[in-house]
Amino acid sequence: MTNLLWQKAGVETNAKIMKFLAGDDVLLDREFFLHDITASKAHVEGLANIGVVSATERDDLKRELDALAEDFRAGRFVLDERYEDGHSAIEARLTERLGDAGRRVHTGRSRNDQILVATRLWLKEKLALLETHCRAIAETCLQRAAQPVLPLPGYTHLQRAVVSSTAMWFAGFAEGFVDNAWRAKQTAAWIDANPLGTAAGYGVNLPLDRAHTTQALGFGRMQVSPIYAQLSRGKFEMAAMEALSSAMLDARRLAWDLSLFTTAEFNFVSLPPEYTTGSSIMPNKRNPDVVELLRASYATVAAARCEIENLLSLPSGYQRDLQFSKGSLFHGVTHGLAALELLPDLLARMQWNEAAMRAAIEPAMYATDVAIEQAAAGVPFRDAYKAAAQAASEAGQGRTPESSLAARTSPGSGNDLRLDLLRQRLDSLSS
Secondary structure, three states: OOOOOOOOOOOOOOHHHHHHHHOOHHHHHHHHHHHHHHHHHHHHHHHHHOOOOOHHHHHHHHHHHHHHHHHHHHOOOOOOOOOOOHHHHHHHHHHHHHOHHHHHOOOOOOHHHHHHHHHHHHHHHHHHHHHHHHHHHHHHHHHHHOOOOOEEEEEEOOEEEEEEEHHHHHHHHHHHHHHHHHHHHHHHHHOOEEOOOOOOOOOOOOOOOHHHHHHHOOOOEEOOOHHHHHHOOOHHHHHHHHHHHHHHHHHHHHHHHHHHHOOOOOOOEEOOHHHOEEOOOOOOOEEOHHHHHHHHHHHHHHHHHHHHHHHOOOOOOOOHHHHHHHHHHHHHHHHHHHHHHHHHHHHHHOEEOHHHHHHOOOHHHHHHHHHHHHHHOOOOHHHHHHHHHHOHHHOOOOOOHHHHHHHOOOOOOOOOOOHHHHHHHHHHHHO
16 A cells, blocks of 8 residues: 555554555545546646645646546556555655645645545436436336327226226326436535535635635535535435435336236236346246346345435544445445436337236226216215225226226326326426
8 A cells, every 4th residue: 555645653554454444445436536536626726726836736737637537547547455545546646746746736625525525526427317317217108108008907905996007107107207307406406515625624724715616616506614514424425315215216116016017917018038037947937137126226225325324323523434435325326327227228118918908907997987977976975985886896887998098087197197297397307
């Protein structure tokens, strides 16, 4: 490991202790490294604005930071166990190339605000990707909801309940993912605050140009209080995880439906073959493994959020416990986004089995229609309900799924899906 930034004369380090302290930190920092470099460039510009580094040093530092970023992308610079973390690697590289100018780069900042700003930039990027995925899922669902309507049994308590349709099924998930996209967008706006320049959580005796770094890094506002900057670590990460969890909850329920609908007992849905796998022993099997892992993926995201929440039983100020939040954040967000990315293509290409769905609609599923019709004609609803219950087996006489759906005129239901309103909400995300 290279020289430690915090090494003090006369104090020896123990290899086992250092290994425990470092953990996987330097490997996880690969995910945030380019953002750390971007923030370092803005910091250097701010230092030049207040005369801590010269214009020449500023230009040299920025040039070397750009070179480091390019070397990292190309694999010529590897962030590994030679360094305690990504922050140390940046300073070591700049010092190696530029001597004293490199030694000045850490003036006015701490590794605490370095990781805060790098993580914040990473979160903004991932929340934008979350919004993109949710919008793509909603778009696919809206397109399929607008296709010719097929009858589909509607279930409550996993029991056949009323006549529904493929359009209603898709419209339900379309609206859910429109809301999820909005939540991602709003969360991104909420965490869009620049912590760079708060140092270790108490500021420094320099007039740092925080307005410049806020603008240069594209933040919507400056995070004013250095103490709150530290308090927000974990809190902002949890907010991002909650936005992701919201989408994963809907994905889990969608996957549950498909898990049921693809069974031989239902036989409502056929999946594209590449979304299924074979059995290692049973030659006859094609298993909906992708759908099952989509269903399980919420657990991964929820566990990551839970780990961060449990790390936050802390007083104010920085505590080293927070180092462990990086792994939870990276693994939870990366897995959740990878799962959501699969859904648009899966939903676009899955096929309904109309014959099986029609065969599953039984006469009693029209009983609610009968009760509502009697209530509309003036019969007290509870009386109409009892009469319909007694004659439920005869409720389907003279009725078809199409007639049931056509009569369903309550807003959002069978004959009044309001897809145009959902389209308007989805399109308004672009404004």
